[in-house]
Amino acid sequence: MxxxxxxxxxxxxxxxxxxxxxxxxxxMPPTAPTGAAPTGAALDDAVLEADHRHVLHSWSAQAHLPSFVVxxxxxxxxxxxxxxxxxxFSSQLVNTNIGHQHPAVVAAIKEQADLLTTVSPATANRTRGRAAERVLARAPEGFAKVFFTNGGADANENAVRMARLHTGRDKVISAYRSYHGNTGAAVVATGDWRRVPNEYARGHVHAFGPYLYRSEFWATTEAEECARALHHLERVVQCEGPTSVAAVLLETIPGTAGVLVPPPGYLAGVREICDRYGIVLILDEVMAGFGRTGSWFAFEAHDVVPDLITFAKGVNSGYVPAGGVLVSEAIAATFDERVFPGGLTYSGHPLAMAAIVAALDAMAAExxxxxxxxxxxxxxxxxxxxxxxxxxxxxxxxxxxxxxxxxxxxxxxxxxxxxxxxxxxxxxxxxxxxxxxxxxxxxxxxxxxxxxxxxxxxxxxxxxxxxxxxxxx
CATH class of the missing domain: 3.90.1150.10 (Aspartate Aminotransferase, domain 1)
Structure with a gap:
């Protein structure tokens, strides 16, 4: 290599x-005659030239772009x-869990494209229903429905919306060391530097999570770090006013911030704090979910069940953009007779749903x-x-x-x-x-x-x- x-x-x-x-x-590209379209290294150069000329890249100063072609x-x-x-060793953006070009997933996308390429989310569709069944089959007991989105950021957006409407409260507490996406509320819930130039959403509060190697709590053991981080979180809830806090939104394992595996007892302790004050617990499994941690969901190893679960990435390895919110029975019931004021043109897109079904079936079988x-x-x-x-x-x-x-x-x-x-x-x-x-x-x-x-x-x-x-x- x-x-x-x-x-x-x-x-x-x-x-x-x-x-x-x-x-x-x-x-390899087919051999081209002299003067025809470029191939090989010349084609890589042409791709880079066109990319740098025409594409505005995310999170980048445009005068300093990468020189890497896939x-x-x-x-x-x-x-x-x-x-x-x-x-x-990157899985692109930690999303190609099933690897590149899995033949079963590619075939399912092609088959669905021949049948129906797109349909309104207000229309019942067999492939969407099958995808929801597959996702719910991996959820804990007590989850009722899936709200499909186009990716992880809008999954977190809609989870926050559900929590606010369910509780009638406004504030959302998330961690400083976190990343939840690049849309309005998701980027403000994010804790890293990307939040600062994008703070347009309201009601977001941050706290420090556990990170023993660079402890904010002068801890020397995992047990100390866990106890002190939980105390800190509860004090933030109390100081913000418990009846104003709709949700605590956490990545089960903060990924972009450094794969910060929480110490034993931390997430269970967060669950207790949320229960104590009537707060919705949202666990962001966008990066950690669907096999990444060696289990279907990362929270399975931490003795905790959230109220809402957000997902994307590994659910179909990003072959077609897809994400969603797994909704508990109690929160789903909130919208039985009350309109949920959220929707996306491509929610439950048939090609993405076919990729979900094929990916999850292949992951289980193999x-x-x-x-x-x-x-x-x-x-x-x-x-x-x-x-x-x-x-x-x-x-x-x-x-x-x-x-x-x-x-x-x-x-x-x-x-x-x-x-x-x-x-x-x-x-x-x-x-x-x-x-x-x-x-x-x-x-x-x-x-x-x-x-x-x-x-x-x-x-x-x-x-x-x-x-x-x-x-x-």
């Missing part, structure tokens, strides 16, 4: 026995037009969630622990399933974050050596597809370890 001459392997080991047997060689993919690998291949749990337990967890022991740039590793973060520091004693230039070099070297990383602030997130094989996981870890050794030296 080095450079343009790399071959895509012809098989896979230890993973679910589906499409991971990739084609020999790589898909032309195709299969399983856990992607490649450009020139044939350079990368092991996708043991994809179990594969994610095992690879995390047997390969990624031990491998990253060894990396933390040997490399002075690693401050902490944390995660579960195929959802991990490596926090990089300039000094392990002071925990000073590694500088941006060094992190950029780490990213560049990973790409150069055949691994597509997910990099955020001073972290490398290790988030391959849930279908990643043992050998692929070891390959990615070996590249990351080598890069960090070189940068440390």
């Amino acid at each position: 080095r450079g343009a001459a790399a071959e895509i392997p012809g098989g896979a080991t230890h993973g679910p026995p589906h499409h991971l047997a990739l084609p020999e060689g790589r898909p 032309a195709g993919g299969a399983g856990s690998r992607v490649w450009d037009h020139a044939g350079t291949t990368w092991l996708d 043991g994809v969630v179990e594969n994610a749990a095992r690879v995390g337990r047997d390969v990624l967890g031990p491998g990253l622990a060894a990396l933390a022991d040997e490399n002075p740039l690693v401050g902490e590793v944390r995660g579960t399933g195929v959802f991990w973060a490596v926090e990089l520091v300039a000094d392990q004693d002071t925990r000073e974050p590694l500088d941006a230039a060094s992190v950029a070099r780490i990213k560049a070297l990973c790409l150069e050596r055949g691994v597509l990383p997910f990099v955020a602030e001073n972290r490398v997130h290790v988030v391959p597809p849930c279908v990643v094989t043992d050998d692929e996981a070891r390959e990615g870890l070996a590249v990351l370890a080598g890069v960090l050794r070189d940068v440390a030296a």
Whole structure:
């Protein structure tokens, strides 16, 4: 897996026995006669030129855009037009849980396109009903309906709307270390820097969640961090006025903020606080859900059941944009005779619903969630622990399933974050050596597809370890 001459392997080991047997060689554009349309590296250059000229990129200064083209993919690998291949340790934006180009999901989208490409959300549609059944089958007891959206941000928007209408209250408490999406209320519920230039929505309050490595509470143990974070949250509720708080909105495991797995008892404690004050608990499973943590939902490992669950990404691996809100029976009943004042033109879009049905069926049949749990337990967890022991740039590793973060520091004693230039070099070297990383602030997130094989996981870890050794030296 080095450079343009790399071959895509012809098989896979230890993973679910589906499409991971990739084609020999790589898909390449057909040879063109002289003077015809460009191919190979020239086509990559043309794609970049057109992209940079015409596309306004998200979260970017437009004079400093990436020079990276993806032309195709299969399983856990992607490649450009020139044939350079990368092991996708990013799952794009932590969403291709079932891997790239799963044949069953692609076939379902094509079949649905032949039958019906679009339909009004006010119309009953068989594929939408089947998708709702599949999603509800993975929810805890007591969930009644699914409100489909186009993605995770509008899922959180509508969950907040439901909580406000159900309780008759206005305020929403979320965490500073969080990301909930880029629409009006979702970006204001977000805790990171992206909130600040976008604060147009009302009624949002933030609190600090648990993060022992950089504790806000002077904690030295997980138990202390948990107790003090819960005390802090309850004091925020009390100071804001409990009867004014509609919802607590939390990512079950904050993802973009650093894969911050909550300590034992924290989410159960949040549930108790919400029950005490009549507050709706919304758990954002957009990034953590549908196999990413080695279970269908991340909250399953934390002895908690929320009132509303938001999801997107892994529900169909983003093959067609889709998200939604799982709605508990009590909140669903609020809108039996009362109009729910929310809707989207493409809510429950047939192509997206077909992708959901096929993806969830394939994940169940092929043991994809179990594969994610095992690879995390047997390969990624031990491998990253060894990396933390040997490399002075690693401050902490944390995660579960195929959802991990490596926090990089300039000094392990002071925990000073590694500088941006060094992190950029780490990213560049990973790409150069055949691994597509997910990099955020001073972290490398290790988030391959849930279908990643043992050998692929070891390959990615070996590249990351080598890069960090070189940068440390």
